[in-house]
Amino acid sequence: MAEIDENLAQREAIDVDRSKGDFKYEESYAFDAGVGLSASVVDYISKVKDEEPWIREFRQKSLKIFEGLPMPTHWATTDLDNIKFDKIRYYLAKGQKAVRTWEEVPDDVKKTFERLGIPESERKFLAGVEAQFDSEAVYSRMKEELEKLGVIFCGPTDGLRDHPEIFRKWFGKVIPAGDNKFAALNSAVFSGGSFIYIPKGVKVAQPLQAYFRINAENFGQFERTLIIADEGSEVTYMEGCTAPKFETATLHSAVVELVALKGAKIQYITVQNWSANVFNLVTKRGVAEEGAEVRWIDCNIGSRLTMKYPGVVLRGKGARGEVLSIALANDGQHQDTGAKMIHAADDTTSNIIAKSISVGSGRSTYRGLVHIPKTLKNCRNNTECDALLINEHSRTDTYPAISVRGQKNSVQHEASVSKVSAEQIFYMMQRGLSEGEAMSLAVNGFVNDLVKEFPMEYSVELKRLIELQMEGSVG
Amino acid sequence: MNVVASAPIGVLDVALHSAETNQFRAQDWFAVLRQQGWHTFQSLPMPTRDDEKWRFSDARSLSLDGYAPAPEPTETLAAALIARSHFVARPASLIVHVDGHCVLRPALSPELTAQGVCFETLTDALRHHPALLQEHLLKHAAGLGGAKFLALHQAWLRAGYVLFVPKGVEIRQPFVSVNWTSTDGAAVFPHALIIAGENAVVSIQDYHLGATADARALAISACDIHTGTGAKVSRLAVQGWGSRTQSFQVDNTCGGRDALITSVNAAVGSRRARLENTVRIDGPGADVRLYGISVATGEQEFDQRTLQIHTAGQAKSDLLFKNALLGKARTIFSGLIKVAPDAQRTDAYQTNRNLLLSPDAEADSLPGLEIEANDVKCSHGATTGQVDENELFYLRARGIPLEVAQELLAQGFLEEVIAKVEDEEGAEALRGMLSAKFHQV
Numbered sequence: 082m083a084e085i086d087e088n089l090a091q092r093e094a095i096d097v098d099r100s101k102g103d104f105k106y107e108e109s110y111a112f113d114a115g116v117g118l119s120a121s122v123v124d125y126i127s128k129v130k131d132e133e134p135w136i137r138e139f140r141q142k143s144l145k146i147f148e149g150l151p152m153p154t155h156w157a158t159t160d161l162d163n164i165k166f167d168k169i170r171y172y173l174a175k176g177q178k179a180v181r182t183w184e185e186v187p188d189d190v191k192k193t194f195e196r197l198g199i200p201e202s203e204r205k206f207l208a209g210v211e212a213q214f215d216s217e218a219v220y221s222r223m224k225e226e227l228e229k230l231g232v233i234f235c236g237p238t239d240g241l242r243d244h245p246e247i248f249r250k251w252f253g254k255v256i257p258a259g260d261n262k263f264a265a266l267n268s269a270v271f272s273g274g275s276f277i278y279i280p281k282g283v284k285v286a287q288p289l290q291a292y293f294r295i296n297a298e299n300f301g302q303f304e305r306t307l308i309i310a311d312e313g314s315e316v317t318y319m320e321g322c323t324a325p326k327f328e329t330a331t332l333h334s335a336v337v338e339l340v341a342l343k344g345a346k347i348q349y350i351t352v353q354n355w356s357a358n359v360f361n362l363v364t365k366r367g368v369a370e371e372g373a374e375v376r377w378i379d380c381n382i383g384s385r386l387t388m389k390y391p392g393v394v395l396r397g398k399g400a401r402g403e404v405l406s407i408a409l410a411n412d413g414q415h416q417d418t419g420a421k422m423i424h425a426a427d428d429t430t431s432n433i434i435a436k437s438i439s440v441g442s443g444r445s446t447y448r449g450l451v452h453i454p455k456t457l458k459n460c461r462n463n464t465e466c467d468a469l470l471i472n473e474h475s476r477t478d479t480y481p482a483i484s485v486r487g488q489k490n491s492v493q494h495e496a497s498v499s500k501v502s503a504e505q506i507f508y509m510m511q512r513g514l515s516e517g518e519a520m521s522l523a524v525n526g527f528v529n530d531l532v533k534e535f536p537m538e539y540s541v542e543l544k545r546l547i548e549l550q551m552e553g554s555v556g
Numbered sequence: 557m558n559v560v561a562s563a564p565i566g567v568l569d570v571a572l573h574s575a576e577t578n579q580f581r582a583q584d585w586f587a588v589l590r591q592q593g594w595h596t597f598q599s600l601p602m603p604t605r606d607d608e609k610w611r612f613s614d615a616r617s618l619s620l621d622g623y624a625p626a627p628e629p630t631e632t633l634a635a636a637l638i639a640r641s642h643f644v645a646r647p648a649s650l651i652v653h654v655d656g657h658c659v660l661r662p663a664l665s666p667e668l669t670a671q672g673v674c675f676e677t678l679t680d681a682l683r684h685h686p687a688l689l690q691e692h693l694l695k696h697a698a699g700l701g702g703a704k705f706l707a708l709h710q711a712w713l714r715a716g717y718v719l720f721v722p723k724g725v726e727i728r729q730p731f732v733s734v735n736w737t738s739t740d741g742a743a744v745f746p747h748a749l750i751i752a753g754e755n756a757v758v759s760i761q762d763y764h765l766g767a768t769a770d771a772r773a774l775a776i777s778a779c780d781i782h783t784g785t786g787a788k789v790s791r792l793a794v795q796g797w798g799s800r801t802q803s804f805q806v807d808n809t810c811g812g813r814d815a816l817i818t819s820v821n822a823a824v825g826s827r828r829a830r831l832e833n834t835v836r837i838d839g840p841g842a843d844v845r846l847y848g849i850s851v852a853t854g855e856q857e858f859d860q861r862t863l864q865i866h867t868a869g870q871a872k873s874d875l876l877f878k879n880a881l882l883g884k885a886r887t888i889f890s891g892l893i894k895v896a897p898d899a900q901r902t903d904a905y906q907t908n909r910n911l912l913l914s915p916d917a918e919a920d921s922l923p924g925l926e927i928e929a930n931d932v933k934c935s936h937g938a939t940t941g942q943v944d945e946n947e948l949f950y951l952r953a954r955g956i957p958l959e960v961a962q963e964l965l966a967q968g969f970l971e972e973v974i975a976k977v978e979d980e981e982g983a984e985a986l987r988g989m990l991s992a993k994f995h996q997v
Contacts, residue, residue, distance in 0.1 A: 156608050455916055470930035474897055479925040483938055484612065485910070486918040491941035498927050498934040 771798025
């Protein structure tokens with residue numbers, strides 16, 4: 082009887098997931114943590130991963146923190162109430178992947194891949210068609226080259242097991258488990274993600290792409306990433322891709338910690354395009370030591386609700402933090418994004434540029450925090466957020482918080498909301514463009530100076546993606 | 557464990573409140589209004605620091621203990637304070653309160669009376685114009701976090717004035733109201749109700765002052781402005797309570813069709829002062845301008861919360877709040893522009909500029925936008941910084957001492973808002989109070 086109930090519960094959970102993505106699960110009970118969250122689920126994950134006792138304790142402690150913390154309902158959207166924590170599958174082991182055939186992929190998704198110019202082999206992976214795209218080879222080639230430089234590029238389990246002397250010191254230190262409810266959740270059940278160490282003075286020329294590595298193993302929805310750039314080193318890390326990625330799991334809660342030691346530079350590029358059934362609640366924070374630079378380039382196009390505020394703690398003299406953010410909210414979507422800059426040393430500078438576009442009934446929100454305490458001097462922040470509203474019932478909100486004390490510190494914040502001017506559209510239509518083409522050209526112009534900051538192939542794809550999103554938005 | 561809680565006294569004393577409310581038995585609805593205020597006050601919790609609407613405020617130190625309604629002032633004191641109330645040489649009319657008691661009843665010229673203008677104490681207006689008051693008195697909730705304080709204001713409502721200017725009447729001379737606190741620990745609840753009829757033109761100046769520089773009091777004031785089509789209202793409100801006073805001010809303004817409203821809120825006094833200003837723009841063509849200005853010194857906390865709600869399209873609102881900070885002072889500006897889905901062609905702007913003149917001062921800024929219509933022009937800007945080095949150098953190169961140069965530049969910074977006060981005497985009074993703050997430090 083109990084077994085039947087369990088099966089039923091499981092099927093329900095899968096059904097919830099399947100509503101958007103048309104995924105099927107291979108029925109396999111070999112490594113199954115089941116549905117819902119409890120101390121035994123956390124123990125189970127830790128056991129499967131063969132983790133050391135301190136990690137297990139860390140997970141258990143985080144679970145308690147998660148249970149003790151309230152949902153952030155006094156400022157956040159009430160849509161969060163729709164997350165049913167007891168209906169979620171917290172761990173998918175090997176052999177329990179989502180599969181479907183290419184024929185089952187919806188036509189509009191296929192069309193999107195074509196329009197974006199995604200290579201044939203990648204399309205199948207992105208659409209969730211199992212084991213068609215061989216990324217293993219690409220990943221091992223990349224790994225070999227990096228190893229020559231002394232770069233470590235692995236998952237959290239390997240990282241904490243094989244290199245505790247490097248990763249343990251910083252793991253959970255930039256974002257402690259108690260930082261917020263979703264960071265605590267991630268700390269309890271994390272699996273998958275990237276642990277990266279760049280040795281002193283090493284400048285990695287090519288961007289490290291999570292895409293290849295994560296595809297080679299099982300990608301977890303509770304991704305945990307820790308990047309440590311040692312003194313004077315430089316690295317660019319890219320996650321996500323412009324193509325829509327159909328996801329089985331409705332809740333994604335990643336924790337990303339960046340550590341830029343003296344004089345190091347980290348650039349972290351995200352393109353988030355989850356399917357529109359996903360709650361994407363992510364905590365991202367970097368620490369910049371003396372003269373170091375942490376730069377987040379963040380682009381949010383997909384998901385039902387994204388809440389993500391990449392931050393930089395400017396801990397060393399002369400450190401620099403930057404967040405460049407693009408958000409596009411279409412019908413039914415809420416992009417609640419922003420940035421945090423915590424100045425904690427003299428002569429630190431930070432820059433935030435956020436641009437959002439709301440289409441149809443989409444809603445985009447900017448939330449920001451700039452903090453300069455009284456002991457500091459010569460700190461500077463510049464914040465600009467611009468919002469573009471396309472349709473009559475599109476919505477945008479801006480909620481920055483700025484707190485300044487101390488000597489010779491200065492902060493400037495500006496935000497503007499506008500629509501595409503009728504003159505611009507008229508001008509372009511006079512030259513033979515359709516209204517839709519004119520609109521997407523104007524929107525691309527609006528984000529152009531940020532799109533330029535992305536690596537070449539991303540920026541081309543991003544432009545096409547924006548064109549695609551703008552289709553049918555006018556007229 | 558026998559813990560004996562001390563019985564609430566002063567403004568928290570239920571018997572005292574009932575006794576005063578009983579005096580209004582003749583105006584039954586008003587007694588009910590006060591009683592409702594009392595119940596609402598009891599049912600609401602004190603704000604805490606976790607409350608988003610009190611973010612950055614020092615909510616922990618909020619306390620309503622130890623304040624009580626004060627007795628009527630002596631005639632000598634009243635006369636002395638009336639003598640200090642002439643900020644405008646020839647006002648349309650002047651009303652003076654001391655510790656919540658009216659000591660100078662306003663007189664109106666025969667022409668104004670003939671035109672149907674009403675400028676009376678709240679208690680007189682209760683008897684003379686009950687219908688007008690029932691329609692307009694405290695019709696808006698405090699939506700910015702001060703609901704408990706506004707409820708206490710409603711519970712103790714008695715002092716204040718009603719200014720009604722009928723359709724088409726234009727009055728150029730400003731009306732002036734001065735509220736003083738004198739008794740130590742006095743609790744005052746000044747109310748201002750301004751109703752401007754169709755195409756009426758009126759200007760009012762409100763001064764809230766302490767009889768002594770360090771007067772200790774609790775002041776919870778409220779002001780409601782109602783405007784008819786095409787009305788023009790301009791208001792200057794100066795918060796200059798004594799330096800040990802806690803002040804809460806809840807203002808509500810309704811901008812009717814084609815109305816033009818200008819309000820300048822200045823803050824110089826109190827230990828902590830919170831201003832909540834809500835503007836509802838519900839008529840197309842309305843133009844509402846909100847200005848704020850302060851010089852915060854010592855350990856003062858000025859907490860400014862504003863909300864511009866656009867429910868009608870083709871209207872305009874513009875906000876500029878400027879703060880100069882010295883000592884360990886703190887200012888919080890939290891502003892929100894809300895544009896409703898159908899309020900197309902709205903122009904709404906919001907600017908907060910803070911000038912830090914001391915390394916220990918703190919300026920917090922929370923400028924917000926919530927826009928649900930697409931054909932709008934909305935923007936906000938917030939800056940916090942120091943006096944410009946080049947400007948300072950320029951002045952010093954001409955032999956002006958550092959302190960003087962800093963003050964000159966700070967006054968230049970503030971002048972932009974002072975210039976918005978239409979009445980020259982009012983502007984001069986304000987200029988004097990602001991500049992005096994630079995010399996107290």
